[in-house]
């Protein structure tokens with residue numbers, strides 16, 4: 599728990615990264631601190647969906663010098679800041695008023711407790727699973743040490759975040775074997791003499807870890823291994839990560855008719871309008887969701903056996919991609935992500951006590967319905 603003394607922006611950022619590691623973000627994204635200096639003392643945090651000009655005004659009025667937004671206001675490159683569009687005006691105003699901006703976006707989309715879990719929770723879906731598991735995110739470390747040192751090395755690796763698979767921690771594989779080495783005149787072997795071929799009983803320790811933890815894992819390895827020269831190998835694995843990824847699928851306890859289901863979604867997500875594909879006369883029990891623009895995952899939802907897929911930003915032709923296999927519904931971009939800011943506020947308030955963490959009162963949804 600952090601107290602309100604000496605609360606720098608970087609301290610708040612470390613809590614935000616605990617909530618959603620920036621390494622979880624998609625490559626195309628622009629997350630993290632977009633404006634401001636992390637060494638600045640923070641006066642308060644304003645959490646919003648989009649860091650528009652009126653949000654910066656709200657931050658000034660509420661004496662918050664850090665705006666935490668879901669969507670990054672700065673997304674593509676910017677070469678001039680003259681205030682000629684809404685992005686430049688927001689940035690100019692933030693800089694003029696010494697207000698920092700931090701964006702979370704796909705770092706939280708990809709988190710198992712993030713945007714899509716929040717979406718599922720709002721609908722009461724249970725038994726949730728990631729819809730599109732993240733690829734190329736797991737690495738494997740193999741290292742060798744003497745039996746007396748194995749526990750220490752393994753525990754240090756676990757402590758640094760290695761060995762987590764699904765709902766299990768401290769996962770490793772260990773095998774016995776014989777290691778050999780011969781040190782040169784510069785060497786200083788812990789076991790054996792330099793220039794002598796040494797054979798020693800060793801344990802081979804194998805663990806997997808999320809690739810962004812690599813430097814932490816290696817530091818733990820080097821600090822806890824007794825050898826002068828630590829032998830180790832790191833591999834990239836092709837396994838997808840079942841706990842990180844976009845979208846989510848879950849199920850209702852009781853199935854619903856399609857029409858009742860859409861009315862239910864409309865009410866729970868406070869959606870002014872839902873566009874949907876043809877009703878199939880099927881009951882809805884298994885539902886896939888993907889907050890924001892999710893047309894890329896229609897096939898994943900079908901493959902996962904969803905009866906319905908809720909997302910946003912669907913174009914005309916994409917409704918055909920439902921292929922009469924599921925009910926496809928566009929509930930609105932903002933609407934599909936609407937409870938994210940509340941989650942961020944709750945997370946920060948739980949971790950940072952006695953500090954101004956304020957939920958913005960502005961509605962930044964640019965889409966209106968007649």
Ligand SMILES: [Zn+2]
Pocket residue numbers: 669889890891931935
């Ligand atoms: Zn979005």
